[in-house]
Amino acid sequence: DSGVTQTPKHLITATGQRVTLRCSPRSGDLSVYWYQQSLDQGLQFLIQYYNGEERAKGNILERFSAQQFPDLHSELNLSSLELGDSALYFCASSVDSRGTDTQYFGPGTRLTVL
Amino acid sequence: AQTVTQSQPEMSVQEAETVTLSCTYDTSENNYYLFWYKQPPSRQMILVIRQEAYKQQNATENRFSVNFQKAAKSFSLKISDSQLGDTAMYFCAFMKQRGGSEKLVFGKGTKLTVNP
Numbered sequence: 001d002s003g004v005t006q007t008p009k010h011l012i013t014a015t016g017q018r019v020t021l022r023c024s025p026r027s028g029d030l031s032v033y034w035y036q037q038s039l040d041q042g043l044q045f046l047i048q049y050y051n052g053e054e055r056a057k058g059n060i061l062e063r064f065s066a067q068q069f070p071d072l073h074s075e076l077n078l079s080s081l082e083l084g085d086s087a088l089y090f091c092a093s094s095v096d097s098r099g100t101d102t103q104y105f106g107p108g109t110r111l112t113v114l
Numbered sequence: 115a116q117t118v119t120q121s122q123p124e125m126s127v128q129e130a131e132t133v134t135l136s137c138t139y140d141t142s143e144n145n146y147y148l149f150w151y152k153q154p155p156s157r158q159m160i161l162v163i164r165q166e167a168y169k170q171q172n173a174t175e176n177r178f179s180v181n182f183q184k185a186a187k188s189f190s191l192k193i194s195d196s197q198l199g200d201t202a203m204y205f206c207a208f209m210k211q212r213g214g215s216e217k218l219v220f221g222k223g224t225k226l227t228v229n230p
Contacts, residue, residue, distance in 0.1 A: 002158075033217065043205065045217035056217055088157060092218075102149070103209075103218060105159035 003027065004093050004106035012112045018079040021109045023091030025072055031055070031094045032074040033103060034066055038087040049074055081113045116141045116208050120221035127196045128229050134181075135191045135224045137206030145211040148182065148189045149218070154202040162204070165189065167211070196228045 003026035013019055025032050034046040036059075045058035049068035060066075063081075068074045078085060088108045094101035117140045127133035139148070150162040165173045165182050172180050177194045193200055206221040 002160075035218075042222050043218075043220040045219070048217060058217060090159060092159075102161060102164055104161065105151075107156075107158050110157075 002104040002106065004029075004091060004104055006089075006091050006106035006109050008109060009107065010110045010112075012114065013081060014114055015081055015083060017081050017113075018077065019081065019111065021076040021078070021089055021091075021111075023074045023076070023093075023106055025074070025091075025093030026104055029093035029095050029104075030072065031101075031103075032068055032072070033092040033094075034060075034074070034076050035090040035092065035105075036087045037090060037108070038084075041087075043090075046076070078111070083113050086111055086113045116143070116210070116219045118206050118208050118219055118221035120204075120206055120224050122224045123222070124225045124227070126227040126229055127193075129196055129198060131196055132192060132194045133196055133226065135193075135204050135206075135226065137189045137191070137221055139187050139189065139206070139208050141187070141208065141210075143210050147209045147211060148180075149207040149209065150178070150180070150191045151205045151207060151220075152200075152202045153205065153223070154199075159205075163191065193226075198228050198230060200226065201228045202226060 005024045030051045037043045046060040048056040066076045090108045091106045092103040094103045146167045148165045152160045163175045181190045203223045205223045207218040210216045
């Protein structure tokens with residue numbers, strides 16, 4: 001158990017809908033990262049938050065957004081869902097104290113868009 | 115931009131034997147970190163081992179060790195005394211070293227099967 005929690009484990013929804021994925025980092029970790037794992041794109045970085053502020057953006061679609069709350073949990077919002085958004089979404093966290101920190105991953109949320 | 119290449123999509127090994135997974139990367143950075151993550155059928159991403167580029171000594175974690183060749187930009191993972199529980203996808207990952215943590219750049223993965 002990495003100490004990173006993600007809810008829900010599985011999500012099945014229809015095209016055009018909006019969903020929210022939730023992540024709680026390890027105790028003491030300030031940075032949260034979101035990654036998408038799909039068959040065709042592999043594991044790709046979406047976005048990073050550090051202590052409530054957006055720090056880095058990767059290949060995140062405009063239909064997707066995220067935020068990190070004062071208690072450091074994070075939410076990834078996916079809207080106007082398309083079939084191609086079906087994937088495993090991981091959250092990872094790190095302490096991020098000196099740029100040398102390892103990222104620990106949550107169990108992921110499997111999103112299926114029908 | 116950094117890229118990570120894992121040239122072996124699939125590998126298999128007999129239980130108790132040794133296997134080596136390959137990884138090469140491309141970067142212009144001098145300071146960075148390299149990781150191997152394991153993803154078993156449960157889909158959880160589990161850290162296996164980490165290497166700092168400034169360290170000449172290869173990292174080891176129990177049965178797992180790496181062969182880090184900085185000039186060749188190569189970072190292979192050796193698994194000794196393979197166990198059935200080592201069956202998983204293995205991902206090589208690169209991270210730049212900056213003032214704060216950076217994103218991980220992953221390879222496509224190698225599917226390892228350990229046969230009884």
